Amino acid sequence: MADNNVREFDVIVIGAGAVGENVADRVVRGGLTAAIVEAELVGGECSYWACIPSKALLRPGTALHTAQSVPGAADSVTKVLDPVPVFKNRDYFTNKWQDDSAVEWLDSAGIELVRGRAHITGPREVHVDGKDGTSYSLKAHHAVVVATGSTPVIPPIEGLRSVPYWTTRGATSAKHVPGRLVVLGGGVAGVEIAQAFARLGSKVTIIARGRLLSSFHEEAASLVAAGLRADGIHLRLGTDVASVEHKDRSFNVTLGDGTVVSCDELLVTTGRRPSLDNLGLENVGLDAEDGKHLRLTTDPSGLVEGAASDGTSGLWLYASGDAAGAAFLTHQGKYEARATGDAIVARAKGTLHGTPKPWSSLAKTADEYAIPSVVFTDPEVASVGWSFKQAVEKGINASSVELPINVSGSQLHSENYRGWAQLVVDEDRKVVVGATFAGPGVSELLHGATIAIVGQVPLDRLWHAVPSFPTISEVWLRLLEKYGL
Ligand SMILES: Cc1cc2nc3c(=O)[nH]c(=O)nc-3n(C[C@H](O)[C@H](O)[C@H](O)COP(=O)(O)OP(=O)(O)OC[C@H]3O[C@@H](n4cnc5c(N)ncnc54)[C@H](O)[C@@H]3O)c2cc1C
Numbered sequence: 001m002a003d004n005n006v007r008e009f010d011v012i013v014i015g016a017g018a019v020g021e022n023v024a025d026r027v028v029r030g031g032l033t034a035a036i037v038e039a040e041l042v043g044g045e046c047s048y049w050a051c052i053p054s055k056a057l058l059r060p061g062t063a064l065h066t067a068q069s070v071p072g073a074a075d076s077v078t079k080v081l082d083p084v085p086v087f088k089n090r091d092y093f094t095n096k097w098q099d100d101s102a103v104e105w106l107d108s109a110g111i112e113l114v115r116g117r118a119h120i121t122g123p124r125e126v127h128v129d130g131k132d133g134t135s136y137s138l139k140a141h142h143a144v145v146v147a148t149g150s151t152p153v154i155p156p157i158e159g160l161r162s163v164p165y166w167t168t169r170g171a172t173s174a175k176h177v178p179g180r181l182v183v184l185g186g187g188v189a190g191v192e193i194a195q196a197f198a199r200l201g202s203k204v205t206i207i208a209r210g211r212l213l214s215s216f217h218e219e220a221a222s223l224v225a226a227g228l229r230a231d232g233i234h235l236r237l238g239t240d241v242a243s244v245e246h247k248d249r250s251f252n253v254t255l256g257d258g259t260v261v262s263c264d265e266l267l268v269t270t271g272r273r274p275s276l277d278n279l280g281l282e283n284v285g286l287d288a289e290d291g292k293h294l295r296l297t298t299d300p301s302g303l304v305e306g307a308a309s310d311g312t313s314g315l316w317l318y319a320s321g322d323a324a325g326a327a328f329l330t331h332q333g334k335y336e337a338r339a340t341g342d343a344i345v346a347r348a349k350g351t352l353h354g355t356p357k358p359w360s361s362l363a364k365t366a367d368e369y370a371i372p373s374v375v376f377t378d379p380e381v382a383s384v385g386w387s388f389k390q391a392v393e394k395g396i397n398a399s400s401v402e403l404p405i406n407v408s409g410s411q412l413h414s415e416n417y418r419g420w421a422q423l424v425v426d427e428d429r430k431v432v433v434g435a436t437f438a439g440p441g442v443s444e445l446l447h448g449a450t451i452a453i454v455g456q457v458p459l460d461r462l463w464h465a466v467p468s469f470p471t472i473s474e475v476w477l478r479l480l481e482k483y484g485l
């Protein structure tokens with residue numbers, strides 16, 4: 001490494017994913033200077049290996065299946081999905097894993113890019129092993145923000161670590177369609193990628209130790225399970241994996257009951273955890289408990305609790321997005337980033353003292369009440385706020401209204417449309433605190449529910465929000481009628 005290059009900025013952001021980019025943008029707009037440190041590609045996981053490529057791989061299959069489900073269109077759709085243009089579409093959306101346009105954007109936004117791996121060496125101090133061979137000592141006048149994303153959790157299954165399994169990166173950047181694909185884990189990433197590859201021609205088996213999509217309502221998950229089965233996906237639910245081996249270019253997955261499932265690619269989607277390893281957080285007093293991975297606790301502005309002070313102020317270390325660990329979702333991370341960026345500016349200008357007020361622009365209050373999430377399978381699941389169980393656990397006097405989606409909009413959407421919807425209501429305040437929709441094309445219904453929850457719209461006022469005819473949103477009216485309005 002060449003000589004240390006000492007540079008000073010108001011704010012140093014570690015990680016140039018969607019979240020880091022947004023924090024840096026907000027602080028620069030607020031009049032501060034910012035450097036962003038990135039070890040891989042500017043744009044992060046979502047752009048190159050997660051949301052964007054997975055949706056680019058899913059969308060053609062969904063569009064084809066939708067057309068095939070509409071009488072009048074079905075007869076005109078005669079071909080099966082051709083993987084070559086599907087991969088081409090994915091390559092277009094990932095910009096072939098080149099980050100030049102993202103770098104141009106950083107430049108236009110006035111954010112300094114430092115390429116390399118960052119390591120926190122002390123309060124407000126970051127060391128970077130630069131990709132250009134230079135090592136940098138960066139110093140922040142106001143804040144350092146950890147926006148390092150998340151990393152896959154790999155379960156301790158015998159043999160697994162020594163075989164060339166795919167994580168989501170391998171699947172979303174695949175150049176071929178495996179003949180046989182086994183997906184280990186029945187969460188969001190697993191079901192989405194399983195369906196994308198099944199529709200591209202793979203023979204897919206999902207192995208899940210419980211049911212599919214365990215963080216979503218069972219009715220919604222069972223509609224997805226039916227959709228996956230209709231695509232020929234074999235579901236091995238409530239099944240443990242005993243061991244894995246790789247022999248003659250095949251994987252042999254031995255299940256708890258001794259059955260062996262063989263495949264050409266093995267995808268492991270068993271959750272993610274914040275990427276905080278080797279970041280130097282121990283240098284500022286943040287240590288993991290024995291044998292556990294470190295998790296950060298943040299205040300509503302994203303300020304990390306417990307970070308060592310440099311003598312002037314303890315208010316210097318922030319975390320946002322996947323690294324902060326509240327939600328592993330791009331949109332929610334970007335929301336957190338806006339609050340954190342603005343709070344850093346407000347503290348630097350002396351206009352924020354202490355913790356920001358709930359629902360102010362400096363607080364990520366919605367993390368507590370309304371995290372919207374969509375599973376982009378066909379059918380989709382779209383959910384926001386609290387489940388009935390969560391509401392009860394929080395001491396809410398809750399009720400739930402549920403029904404199949406069967407309105408003019410759904411009947412016109414596709415033949416034999418099957419969907420399900422639920423509202424969770426706080427009976428004391430008569431407002432919606434949770435909503436789930438499952439069925440083809442329901443993702444666009446979700447924002448209405450998010451607005452109702454965040455806006456705490458009283459149910460008797462929601463009654464006056466008239467859904468257009470004939471749309472699937474008419475289900476809102478049916479839900480309110482069933483509730484008793
Ligand atoms: C398959 C899949 C599909 C998904 N689909 C969706 C979806 O449809 N919608 C949705 O909302 N979310 C989706 N997600 C989640 C979404 O990808 C993440 O929530 C999002 O990428 C998090 O953004 P981030 O900026 O916090 O982290 P990242 O995008 O991971 O960015 C962190 C960056 O930090 C860099 N970095 C890490 N450590 C260092 C270091 N020490 N020094 C320098 N740089 C460092 C990394 O290289 C990386 O570029 C999906 C996730 C997966 C796995």
Ligand SMILES: NC(=O)c1ccc[n+]([C@@H]2O[C@H](COP(=O)([O-])OP(=O)(O)OC[C@H]3O[C@@H](n4cnc5c(N)ncnc54)[C@H](O)[C@@H]3O)[C@@H](O)[C@H]2O)c1
Pocket residue numbers: 155156184185186187188189190192208209210213214269270271272327328329373374375376
């Ligand atoms: N559409 C989207 O927004 C989208 C899509 C993909 C991923 N994501 C995000 O990425 C994150 C990670 O996705 P994911 O699907 O990996 O995680 P997940 O938490 O959704 O699902 C993990 C699954 O793995 C199973 N599992 C965990 N440990 C296991 C073990 N030891 N053996 C067998 N099974 C085990 C769990 O029971 C669960 O079914 C999600 O939290 C989600 O927020 C979002």
